[in-house]
Amino acid sequence: MTDDTNGTQTPAxxxxxxVQAPEAPGGVQGVSGAQTGAEGAADDLAALPxxxxxxxxxxxxxxxxxxxxxLRAAKTERDxxxxxxxxxxxxALQALAVREGLAATARGDLAQxxxxxxxxxxxxxxxEAAALARIEQLxxxxxxxxxxxxxxxxxxGTPATGDSRSSGQAASWADVLHG
Numbered sequence: 330m331t332d333d334t335n336g337t338q339t340p341a342x343x344x345x346x347x348v349q350a351p352e353a354p355g356g357v358q359g360v361s362g363a364q365t366g367a368e369g370a371a372d373d374l375a376a377l378p379x380x381x382x383x384x385x386x387x388x389x390x391x392x393x394x395x396x397x398x399x400l401r402a403a404k405t406e407r408d409x410x411x412x413x414x415x416x417x418x419x420x421a422l423q424a425l426a427v428r429e430g431l432a433a434t435a436r437g438d439l440a441q442x443x444x445x446x447x448x449x450x451x452x453x454x455x456x457e458a459a460a461l462a463r464i465e466q467l468x469x470x471x472x473x474x475x476x477x478x479x480x481x482x483x484x485x486g487t488p489a490t491g492d493s494r495s496s497g498q499a500a501s502w503a504d505v506l507h508g
């Protein structure tokens with residue numbers, strides 16, 4: 330009789346059996362024997378009947394098609410959400426530009442001159458300081474896109490020229506004609 334590693338005694342000349350190694354830390358058991366992972370699976374598949382293999386293949390392809398469909402739907406949803414975010418960013422930039430004097434008729438042209446991606450921060454929010462700087466640069470480069478700034482009308486106080494001749498009095502046509 331011989332004593333093997335797991336503490337049992339076997340008669341001399343008896344065939345030795347494979348002993349399973351203790352479980353590894355990842356939950357995987359080691360196997361001491363001729364067959365391991367892929368070889369064992371290949372032998373198992375070879376033993377299956379052809380109709381069962383065909384059914385397994387159809388099921389695998391159906392599952393893969395389902396995954397592809399879900400991936401395609403997820404990509405479509407991602408693209409729709411990206412377009413929605415882009416629209417919100419563009420609207421925020423246009424509102425800021427209109428508040429800064431951009432003509433309403435030039436709103437459609439704004440994206441050509443100031444790409445939205447250049448004036449948003451890492452979180453995707455409008456960086457107001459960068460946007461205002463670009464709007465001012467656009468005002469300098471293309472003033473025709475903005476509403477003209479008009480000085481307020483003189484309402485009868487001190488003349489706009491600072492002339493003190495008519496202090497407190499309203500200007501008359503005679504003052505205007507005779508200078």
